[in-house]
């Protein structure tokens with residue numbers, strides 16, 4: 001199988017752009033409906049390739065109360081049209097984040113969603129307390145990471161545990177709080193209701209699906225952590241199905257659709273499924289400028305869909 | 319339904335032009351293949367036209383290639399082996415599905431590319447640079463020979479270890495002052511290094527102390543690091559790791575060091591043996 005150079009006009013993705021179609025998520029205005037997905041954006045890497053202030057929002061890597069070293073390598077394996085990662089939330093901790101990446105992002109003028117990680121309710125509370133009077137525009141509570149043994153997904157798969165945590169965090173901050181949900185559940189609607197009833201201002205979904213790959217020469221898992229989270233184009237229909245079901249069940253909650261988005265067309269599918277905005281993850285790993293390109297393609301596609309564009313601009317979904 | 323498209327849409331020149339106009343690095347782009355062939359049994363050469371890589375690639379930096387088969391999503395990193403005008407030479411072996419597909423590419427075809435990426439070798443000092451490559455770790459050190467060949471304050475020594483065919487000796491001959499190589503049957507690169515100690519000592523006495531630049535299988539590089547420790551030589555190692563992005567965004571490619579887990583793609587691929595804690 002060989003590639004051919006495409007005859008179409010290349011889309012310029014870096015030059016400044018007048019955004020025609022914005023969205024509103026939990027009262028926060030985005031200049032376009034496309035953000036970066038947590039764990040696939042770092043300012044000192046991605047900022048070399050495009051102007052990060054041009055994104056609808058920048059969602060940062062999960063931030064924990066103290067530095068986390070993550071899981072041992074290898075941390076990534078390929079899967080058909082997808083990838084499995086077991087990074088395990090390696091990050092330099094909330095104090096470093098507040099002193100370094102956040103001020104840099106805000107100085108540039110980016111709209112920032114800070115992704116909050118924890119091993120326990122205490123961890124989430126500690127990070128949220130420190131972010132409560134920071135410059136972060138929105139918080140995304142990650143209760144859906146499959147790569148940590150405590151916290152993460154174990155919180156986001158049990159309605160009572162989730163409700164207790166979100167209720168506690170709600171009292172600590174007025175910042176718009178997005179709860180990021182896991183697809184590794186039997187009934188997403190129950191979980192979504194638990195988050196919303198406990199005070200979530202918005203939901204984002206999906207995080208990665210639990211999966212693994214095995215090296216048949218050794219008979220052992222490719223990743224040191226054995227299992228990880230699957231994402232990329234292969235999970236597109238799963239993400240769409242989850243967003244659609246939550247939208248059917250909860251008509252008014254703002255939803256950020258995530259999973260397998262690598263083009264404006266796929267972002268548009270999420271908007272028609274009921275999302276108010278989207279985040280681009282794995283695609284950014286295979287091309288640093290992918291989030292920007294998705295945003296530009298979507299801006300063009302919305303030109304011919306004035307009804308959808310108008311709803312988004314009013315903070316409504318399709 | 320939407321059209322399936324995982325490949326970049328833009329040609330190299332357009333992407334590079336736009337990026338440079340706005341002071342950014344160019345993203346993924348489509349390059350033309352100038353030449354594709356076989357250097358030895360199981361060793362392939364791929365020459366791509368990418369003026370940006372050609373202008374900017376420094377020794378030990380790599381480029382990501384992406385298979386045209388959209389089900390293979392992750393980058394395939396390869397060290398830049400040689401640069402001629404706007405042509406960039408990569409040398410690789412078949413390791414799995416992606417590299418197997420690359421062997422089907424021919425002149426005139428296209429391939430998606432990102433780069434150059436990573437932190438290069440530090441070649442600031444006046445020294446005797448000893449390039450120690452093992453197997454397909456040879457291509458990533460080859461560019462150092464080419465880059466150093468234009469300087470008159472350095473000596474370039476090679477110590478290449480081949481499985482059998484000496485596929486790179488001729489390619490670097492014009493850049494190297496003191497070429498040495500060995501095949502598996504004859505011994506390993508440590509044997510080879512031991513055998514040239516008198517030569518290295520003479521160069522050191524003449525004001526060119528050895529600095530080892532190495533790439534190859536991890537056990538080999540650990541042995542090279544220890545050899546450097548025993549002989550008081552500075553050692554820089556170019557590592558490999560499975561990568562998610564290759565440019566620093568995902569933290570998939572870590573190596574454990576005494577300072578914690580570092581990214582091979584952005585903090586490296588070059589690390590000193592001290593940084594890795596590989597010298598005793």
Ligand SMILES: Cc1cc2nc3c(=O)[nH]c(=O)nc-3n(C[C@H](O)[C@H](O)[C@H](O)COP(=O)(O)OP(=O)(O)OC[C@H]3O[C@@H](n4cnc5c(N)ncnc54)[C@H](O)[C@@H]3O)c2cc1C
Nearest residue numbers: 392394395396397410411413414415416417454457558559
């Ligand atoms: C900085 C760097 C420079 C390199 N330079 C060269 C070179 O000059 N010549 C050469 O022949 N090889 C080089 N390699 C190794 C080369 O990248 C792999 O052999 C190649 O990616 C395998 O792809 P595949 O599709 O054939 O294998 P598959 O097993 O199908 O690949 C699956 C995934 O695993 C990754 N992977 C598999 N083996 C390796 C490996 N050894 N290192 C890193 N990732 C791997 C692939 O990139 C891919 O993402 C380099 C690796 C790195 C990190």
Ligand SMILES: Cc1cc2nc3c(=O)[nH]c(=O)nc-3n(C[C@H](O)[C@H](O)[C@H](O)COP(=O)(O)O)c2cc1C
Nearest residue numbers: 037038039062085142206207231232259260281282
């Ligand atoms: C390498 C990698 C790291 C990730 N890290 C995080 C994280 O720290 N916090 C989080 O909430 N989600 C994390 N995710 C999940 C993504 O944000 C996203 O929800 C998921 O990958 C699905 O989207 P995609 O198919 O576009 O990648 C990570 C995903 C990847 C691939």
Ligand code: FES
Nearest residue numbers: 562563564569583
């Ligand atoms: S491969 Fe993504 S950070 Fe190195």
